[in-house]
Amino acid sequence: MGVTSSQIESVMTTDVLVLGGGIAGYRAAVAAREADCSVVLASLAHGASPYVIGANIPLGASDPADGPQVYFDDMVRGGYGLNDRRLVQAMAAQAVPSFRELDGLGVPFARENGRVLQRHLSGNTYPRSVFVPEGTGRVILDYLKARAKAIGVATCQGWKVISLLSDQGEVVGALLVKRHTGELLAIRARATVLAMGGIGRIYDDSTYPADIAADSYALAYDVGARLVDMEFVQFEPVVTVWPEECRGLEMPTAMLGDGARLINAKGERFMFRYNPEHGEKRIEKARMSLCIQQEIDEGRGFPDDTVLFDTTSVPRERLESYISHCKRLRAAGVDPTVEGPRVRPAAHSQMGGVHIDHHGWSGVPGLYACGEAAGGVHGASRLAGNGGSETIIFGAIAGRGAASGLLAPAARDWPRIERMAVDSLRAAGRTHGSAEPIEIKRAVRQLMARAAGLYRDATGLAAGIADADRLQAEVDAGLKVESTSESIAALEARNMLLIARLILRAALARTESRGAHQRRDHRQQDDSAWLKHLSYRRGPDGQPVQELVAIQ
Numbered sequence: 001m002g003v004t005s006s007q008i009e010s011v012m013t014t015d016v017l018v019l020g021g022g023i024a025g026y027r028a029a030v031a032a033r034e035a036d037c038s039v040v041l042a043s044l045a046h047g048a049s050p051y052v053i054g055a056n057i058p059l060g061a062s063d064p065a066d067g068p069q070v071y072f073d074d075m076v077r078g079g080y081g082l083n084d085r086r087l088v089q090a091m092a093a094q095a096v097p098s099f100r101e102l103d104g105l106g107v108p109f110a111r112e113n114g115r116v117l118q119r120h121l122s123g124n125t126y127p128r129s130v131f132v133p134e135g136t137g138r139v140i141l142d143y144l145k146a147r148a149k150a151i152g153v154a155t156c157q158g159w160k161v162i163s164l165l166s167d168q169g170e171v172v173g174a175l176l177v178k179r180h181t182g183e184l185l186a187i188r189a190r191a192t193v194l195a196m197g198g199i200g201r202i203y204d205d206s207t208y209p210a211d212i213a214a215d216s217y218a219l220a221y222d223v224g225a226r227l228v229d230m231e232f233v234q235f236e237p238v239v240t241v242w243p244e245e246c247r248g249l250e251m252p253t254a255m256l257g258d259g260a261r262l263i264n265a266k267g268e269r270f271m272f273r274y275n276p277e278h279g280e281k282r283i284e285k286a287r288m289s290l291c292i293q294q295e296i297d298e299g300r301g302f303p304d305d306t307v308l309f310d311t312t313s314v315p316r317e318r319l320e321s322y323i324s325h326c327k328r329l330r331a332a333g334v335d336p337t338v339e340g341p342r343v344r345p346a347a348h349s350q351m352g353g354v355h356i357d358h359h360g361w362s363g364v365p366g367l368y369a370c371g372e373a374a375g376g377v378h379g380a381s382r383l384a385g386n387g388g389s390e391t392i393i394f395g396a397i398a399g400r401g402a403a404s405g406l407l408a409p410a411a412r413d414w415p416r417i418e419r420m421a422v423d424s425l426r427a428a429g430r431t432h433g434s435a436e437p438i439e440i441k442r443a444v445r446q447l448m449a450r451a452a453g454l455y456r457d458a459t460g461l462a463a464g465i466a467d468a469d470r471l472q473a474e475v476d477a478g479l480k481v482e483s484t485s486e487s488i489a490a491l492e493a494r495n496m497l498l499i500a501r502l503i504l505r506a507a508l509a510r511t512e513s514r515g516a517h518q519r520r521d522h523r524q525q526d527d528s529a530w531l532k533h534l535s536y537r538r539g540p541d542g543q544p545v546q547e548l549v550a551i552q
């Protein structure tokens, strides 16, 4: 589309630039500002954070036996031993102080007679999930935004980050665009915190909101950061496929505890085959996903590859207490007292991400990462409720890390630096190709569902890589792009494909089954060969370099 650096309409300068406006981003921005730095936060929308229903904090309010050490042990056990111990240690040690900081801001965590209420989520030894009845993620975000405003964090909302600014191996800011006008904004910074969330919708079925597009990983990779544990994608077990109007709606697993049942196309309550004593109850979400997928793969699902989430067996009063779910199903013409939705597992979160140290530093000067953008703390599987904890704990850690790690002031050739970033958008703007960006995105989603779903094997993964290579050739030849928003879509397609290819490679390389990575052709966990992280970074020729990283 022929943009040049002289077409950058605005330039801002700051000490710390935070990219992403979810909980991790706002928490990082507040921490950096409280450390006396000037801070700009730029984001498209609010990502997955508003959907968080709780965060694990080992307060011991429900059971005094809980504490940081038990929490540490739960994380390492739940992560199948693959967790980066430095990060787990930081998370366990900082959880209670992070909670106190939010409590101090006035976040109305649920309490009874002054005692904080804590729910019991799967994989946690004790009830330790703190929550806000009105919506945990949304309310925490509201308080952090108010705090950020009060202390002078500048915000740029509705901007899409398209590239990091890079100068001689240092990250010195970012280039942003307004989707509908093509207006460009360069933000120069002495430290940049990536908090742009997870993989987004790179699978056919996904619970991610539309503003997440795997950009955190792609942008970090482009400037030389290392990505770890990318093969570990977590699936939510019971996500609605039918009715179509509710597609992507997570059915609450708590409703299974209240009497809902999972039924296959033969009318069987199949969970008792996998979990003989308790059926749909007392089983980790990750295991439940595998059971449902096995049922579908072995031909006992409905024709749309689903099972029935039978809501009719839930006592009426209990059922109606799931107000928003009943409302959405009824709006789609399905009365849950008469008929339930059909569901299957859907991609929900990414355990891997940017390799960081316990200050949130990526190893690339000037670049920090936190929240779902970062990898390593969860190992091969994330404890339920730890997505929320990670955002509040590592958001603060990365914000402080960035504030204390500012690059020294330097004379820089800004026109050259910004021109290089603008070139990435211009490269995506070639118009002579035949494939449209939307077709590439659709093809990526389909191939990921086929090749890198809950169960994987060498044949499927190799076929997926071959399909991805063909798509890459189409992208390299230039896509059919006629507008700024299509240029941006082309960049998104390129980023989705890049990250999909790394997930496929990692999944093929890891010849064992561990946590969220299940190989049908390598069913055992193999600690002697695989108790280590797989990592990828961009090599000098632009191709990924695969390295094994020992557990620290």
Ligand SMILES: Cc1cc2nc3c(=O)[nH]c(=O)nc-3n(C[C@H](O)[C@H](O)[C@H](O)COP(=O)(O)OP(=O)(O)OC[C@H]3O[C@@H](n4cnc5c(N)ncnc54)[C@H](O)[C@@H]3O)c2cc1C
Pocket (backbone or CB within 6 Å): 019, 020, 021, 022, 023, 024, 025, 042, 043, 044, 045, 046, 047, 048, 049, 050, 051, 052, 053, 054, 055, 159, 160, 161, 162, 195, 196, 197, 198, 207, 208, 209, 211, 212, 213, 215, 216, 250, 348, 349, 370, 371, 372, 373, 384, 385, 386, 387, 388, 389, 391
């Ligand atoms: C439906 C759902 C329910 C969940 N429930 C829970 C739960 O109950 N408990 C739990 O622990 N975890 C849960 N998770 C996971 C949890 O929500 C995430 O791990 C966590 O919110 C990630 O927070 P974050 O701040 O790192 O990123 P996000 O909240 O995803 O925020 C990312 C930010 O980056 C912005 N962004 C992305 N790309 C760009 C770009 N190119 N340019 C500009 N801005 C960009 C987005 O607009 C957004 O502001 C859930 C996830 C989903 C999808």
